Amino acid sequence: MSAPQSLSxxxxxxxxxxxxxxxxxxxxxxxxxxxxxxxIVITLFPLGVGPETNLLTRIAPGIIWVAALLSALxxxxxxxxxxxxxGSLEQMLLSPQPxxxxxxxxxxxxxxxxxxxxxxxxxxxxxxxxMEPLAYPALMITLALGTPVLSLIGAIGVALTVGLxxxxxxxxxxxxxxxxxxxxxxxxxxxxxxxxMPYSGHIAIISALLVLALTLSPFAVSAALRVSTN
Amino acid sequence: xxxxxxxxxxxxxxxxxxSTLLPWFAISSIVLLVIxxxxxxxxxxxxxYQKEYYRIxxxxxxxxxxxxxxxxxxxxxxLISMVWQLKLADAAAAAMAPIxxxxxxxxxxxxxxxxxxxxxxxxxxxxxxxxxxxxxxxYLGVIAxxxxxxxxxxxxxxxGILTLVGVVNIPIIKYSVEWWNTLHQTATISKLSxxxxxxxxxxxxxxxxxxxxxxxxxxxxxxxxNEVLARNAMRPWxxxxxxxxxxx
Numbered sequence: 001m002s003a004p005q006s007l008s009x010x011x012x013x014x015x016x017x018x019x020x021x022x023x024x025x026x027x028x029x030x031x032x033x034x035x036x037x038x039x040i041v042i043t044l045f046p047l048g049v050g051p052e053t054n055l056l057t058r059i060a061p062g063i064i065w066v067a068a069l070l071s072a073l074x075x076x077x078x079x080x081x082x083x084x085x086x087g088s089l090e091q092m093l094l095s096p097q098p099x100x101x102x103x104x105x106x107x108x109x110x111x112x113x114x115x116x117x118x119x120x121x122x123x124x125x126x127x128x129x130x131m132e133p134l135a136y137p138a139l140m141i142t143l144a145l146g147t148p149v150l151s152l153i154g155a156i157g158v159a160l161t162v163g164l165x166x167x168x169x170x171x172x173x174x175x176x177x178x179x180x181x182x183x184x185x186x187x188x189x190x191x192x193x194x195x196x197m198p199y200s201g202h203i204a205i206i207s208a209l210l211v212l213a214l215t216l217s218p219f220a221v222s223a224a225l226r227v228s229t230n
Numbered sequence: 231x232x233x234x235x236x237x238x239x240x241x242x243x244x245x246x247x248x249s250t251l252l253p254w255f256a257i258s259s260i261v262l263l264v265i266x267x268x269x270x271x272x273x274x275x276x277x278x279y280q281k282e283y284y285r286i287x288x289x290x291x292x293x294x295x296x297x298x299x300x301x302x303x304x305x306x307x308x309l310i311s312m313v314w315q316l317k318l319a320d321a322a323a324a325a326m327a328p329i330x331x332x333x334x335x336x337x338x339x340x341x342x343x344x345x346x347x348x349x350x351x352x353x354x355x356x357x358x359x360x361x362x363x364x365x366x367x368x369y370l371g372v373i374a375x376x377x378x379x380x381x382x383x384x385x386x387x388x389x390g391i392l393t394l395v396g397v398v399n400i401p402i403i404k405y406s407v408e409w410w411n412t413l414h415q416t417a418t419i420s421k422l423s424x425x426x427x428x429x430x431x432x433x434x435x436x437x438x439x440x441x442x443x444x445x446x447x448x449x450x451x452x453x454x455x456n457e458v459l460a461r462n463a464m465r466p467w468x469x470x471x472x473x474x475x476x477x478x
Contacts, residue, residue: 156395160388164378173374174392177367180360212398220395227387 020109034075041067060129061190072150075114080162100218115147138193142186152213159224255448262441270434292442294337300330308390320386325453331369368396
């Protein structure tokens with residue numbers, strides 16, 4: 001028995017991603033709000049700790065990364081929520097195509113919509129926080145390698161909580177601890193770069209985390225979705 | 231092995247086995263706890279620099295070592311339930327989560343109390359301490375996920391996935407000492423051949439580690455029995471059991 005029209009894995013990936021991007025373009029708030037949240041959180045820090053340039057230079061990497069974590073958390077909730085409530089998630093689970101490819105496509109779309117804008121806006125935020133100019137490349141590299149990890153790990157938490165009514169607070173409890181290694185190595189790399197020291201080791205570890213998350217997380221997400229849609 | 235193991239997939243048999251094992255674990259753990267505590271607190275020699283207050287090691291080290299072991303045991307139980315579909319393993323994993331969380335909290339609190347006089351600070355953001363804090367958060371996440379679902383079987387599957395994801399964190403804890411060698415001293419008793427601790431101090435410590443392990447076993451059995459009863463509350467054997475207890 002052959003399927004009427006079978007999709008190759010690549011076609012499947014592009015189709016799901018294309019669909020998610022199209023849906024997101026219709027709800028622009030979903031893309032913009034986490035970004036505005038990020039900028040506001042960054043603005044709060046100088047107001048909270050004082051406007052001294054030296055102090056801000058010291059804490060800039062940490063602030064930017066913590067704010068990026070929080071805004072990722074904020075944007076993650078909608079990753080599966082709408083598909084879950086309108087039933088299309090269930091159709092995906094029922095379809096004969098491998099689930100982890102669809103999951104990977106959805107996560108990639110999510111990263112394009114929320115991770116990429118953070119990377120693009122990061123130099124501006126770093127400028128506002130008087131970050132050491134030497135550290136800019138490190139900031140960009142760690143964000144480019146680190147934000148996909150945030151989307152990939154976060155998706156596991158979202159998949160576990162999508163069926164729950166009050167999943168939001170629980171989501172942060174589940175995935176923020178798992179974000180800690182990324183945060184540690186990213187900020188360590190930026191601080192090393194600011195001191196003009198080599199930081200390739202940190203970058204290598206973040207890359208390793210990315211590869212690990214990229215290979216394992218879609219399977220964990222698929223398993224979690226099957227539990228949630230039970 | 232499967233022939234031998236198979237009857238225990240039935241909740242009733244597992245419940246009976248847990249009931250038979252419980253007194254052995256309970257009695258041996260109480261005896262060893264008393265021996266270890268008296269030996270360590272009263273008879274072991276005082277340390278050269280830390281004088282008497284080093285004795286908190288007899289609580290700190292067992293709870294710290296075993297808090298990680300409990301997580302591994304939990305992950306093993308989850309894996310068994312996922313691979314071989316033995317749903318009772320889920321009950322065991324659910325039973326172990328709060329015990330592990332308590333042990334981790336104990337390790338952190340005793341560590342803070344111990345650190346205040348010996349390091350001059352109760353908390354440093356050192357890699358090992360931070361990893362234990364993350365371990366505590368992981369336990370709390372697993373427990374929260376268990377409580378978030380109405381259906382216990384569903385809750386166990388969800389929490390199981392989270393447990394396995396958290397296992398990735400365990401090697402980071404393990405190797406953190408070698409990665410960032412900061413304030414925390416490196417492992418003392420892992421190399422059993424030549425421990426950097428005098429044997430008069432080491433033996434009560436090992437006694438206490440064994441006692442804690444048996445205590446965890448006993449607590450797990452008690453909680454496992456409760457979990458099995460809660461998950462099978464509608465089964466005839468549970469009703470019979472309840473009626474029997476009610477008659478007494």
